[in-house]
Amino acid sequence: MNMPVSPIIIPVILSGGAGTRLWPLSRNTRPKQFLHLHGENTLIAETLLRCRGELMDPNPIIVAAESHRFLVAEVLRELEIGGDIILEPMRRDSCAAVVAGALHAMGRSRDALILVVSADHDIPDKAAFGNSVRAAVPPALAGQLVAFGIEPVTPATGYGYLLPGAVIAGGPARELIKFVEKPDRETAEKYLREGYLWNSGNFLFSAKSFLHEAETLAPAVVAAVEQSYKSARQDHDFLRLDEPAFAASPQISFDFAIMEKTSKAAVVAVSYAWSDIGTWDAVANLATKDENGNAIVGHGHVRQGKNVFIHAEQTLVAVDGLTDIVVVATQDSVLVARRGHTEQVKELVGALPSAVAEEALSSLQQHRLWGHYELLEKRHDHEVRRVHIFPGGTIDRQSHKDRAEHWVLVSGQLEVVIGDRKMQIVENIAVTVPSGSVHQVKNTGSIMAILIEVHTFVEPKPVRVG
């Protein structure tokens, strides 16, 4: 085996999940990976920080949904991590995403190993994670597709299982004998007795070996993604895969297309804490409890209750006389569910009346390349937004026929162009953009600029001074 002194591992972060399972906190516009549920940061930020270290390329590849591009860009900016963001024009499941990541990694180095990780899992022990990756390097360099298998602590029915076999080249990696889908309870108990491991959904392998294998096992996926990658175009910080080509890919998971079929699979067993945080019950299990088993994130209060979990960042939740309950409150929605019943949140959201569901699934916060904004109020004749613009952020020239805008800068400084008038405005200055006026905004200061915008959906009329 020909092992270079410093193999480069390129992290490929899969950020494709839409995620209504943690509704109402997760939304189509802000799925699970962008939530702060456990640890210091959002799950994707923790994932990015976990994939750093001596063997790692400091510039990860993130494969993300087109609609989440600004959220991903914002995380990278906040962490001061460089990285390439590949945008999927539509969801084609994880096999296509891994192929896109592998192709991009090959462009950096034909010998690259890629560390394929989900953006929305929780692994608090970064050092243990790094050690497991290092243990997987030799088999990966030898062309094996290495899975990370978690020593199971319960007969969970929500995970896939891996059966390890003979030790490879002195270990700790072992052959992977069997890769199986989520079992029923009885089967899961049997798996525990027989030494199966949980499939963590994280993998290490050589991009070249993987693509070679994928060409055999999933040729239609490789063909479609290769074509969409060749025709991709760079747009700001984003690499946009070609839409028609990508659309031609079969919609199939990496596990099903590759790992269940390949003869080159290996597994490294690990025993660190891991969760895919797939339900509110999982979040509740990670939380610190008081002597009654109650856990409160944010503003909550429990009276005469046990095993109550409250997540309420902006509102106050008070629970009285109840046990085994999960309450999650956001500014516009509240979930109240029985503990152990939260796997059904997806169905619950799916059953909402369509008029309600659309609003319930979109977020009050919208992200853009220049920053983000939050809706404070929406009525038939006006709308109020709080707008945050990054230092250097520019809102391109635009005009709105149907509304006038009134801005009050409450923090920072901006260069504002309205029509042919250019102004520098600072805190506590208000400006009006008449409907139809072309305008452009740039944060020329060194701090986040915060603007309150009042949009009025009426025609402007003259002021009479008496």
Next chain:
Amino acid sequence: MNMPVSPIIIPVILSGGAGTRLWPLSRNTRPKQFLHLHGENTLIAETLLRCRGELMDPNPIIVAAESHRFLVAEVLRELEIGGDIILEPMRRDSCAAVVAGALHAMGRSRDALILVVSADHDIPDKAAFGNSVRAAVPPALAGQLVAFGIEPVTPATGYGYLLPGAVIAGGPARELIKFVEKPDRETAEKYLREGYLWNSGNFLFSAKSFLHEAETLAPAVVAAVEQSYKSARQDHDFLRLDEPAFAASPQISFDFAIMEKTSKAAVVAVSYAWSDIGTWDAVANLATKDENGNAIVGHGHVRQGKNVFIHAEQTLVAVDGLTDIVVVATQDSVLVARRGHTEQVKELVGALPSAVAEEALSSLQQHRLWGHYELLEKRHDHEVRRVHIFPGGTIDRQSHKDRAEHWVLVSGQLEVVIGDRKMQIVENIAVTVPSGSVHQVKNTGSIMAILIEVHTFVEPKPVRVG
């Protein structure tokens, strides 16, 4: 008995309750009587409409807490009902309030009967209520203090009970033998068997006879309230009782001070639907249920649940896998309680950490003589409000050293004075009030004026035009 052809009954509406029992909807700043819980209107509006008819003085007397004066004024304005609003400078319980109402009624007519009613009860059948009042007129004119006793439908432990005796002068009024406090369950069951009635807390009597009786039974209350009434001052639409004098009154309920002790009590038995809506369980009981016993007011959804009550006007509440539960969500707070457990809401709110409680008990909406405003956002450096000003409403001259204000008129028209500049502004006009500037606002239009105000807590700086 000397019975005039058309006795005038002056309704005395007691609006003194503070009411945290329906938290989070009821707040110190907006207690139960101002909520829309059942029927077409708020409870106080329904009460005012119930107290109209041929024998009734069309101008009721409302005895209210000083802090609720604008809410009361707004209800009267909306219903186009005249009426005198007497303000209690502090809470001294119902005996003092009834004395104040009786004194004021005597000022209108020395022979007045007064119909003392709670502002926050639910009696949907206005005709039946009117009939019961007419039935109480003869004994009231004869100097009896007539209570209205509800035929009980359950052995409720939350109400006082009345034991009727011999029929008076051909009925339907009867002597009141016993007036008893809230019983335990066993006693309540005995009361039902023995023909007791619920005390509805509504009464009819002559103001003069009542005051005469009160002078004997509660002389300190009468002395204090008489003094505070003599020294009262008219302020806009309000009669403000004198604070030091009123403070001297003992804090005692009308039931305890008068009804339990007087020998002049009578009772008219009625069988109309009545509720004091004292708990969320009571509200839930009044609501229309689906086949699973679920009731939703506002935006709610129940999946696999039974006997779920949801009240959510502005947010969406989704409940999954739970039974016998009450969820009440407002913009800033959520209550989740077991059905049958909502009598403890007062204790729950009392147990909130003090920092949280203050916010939880005040409302986002604040009422003023000129209209009301609602807080849309409050941050360290700015605040955003939606302000509603009635036609003709005037915000008096004022200035704020610590903040500048930026106003955008989204509806209606205003006359605005800022410093020595007077302007007429219309929809879609923005004006800035620099910190320290004296300003005044008047709605000179014929519709509600709606203003978005952005307050910035920073010093204004000059605009540079480039």
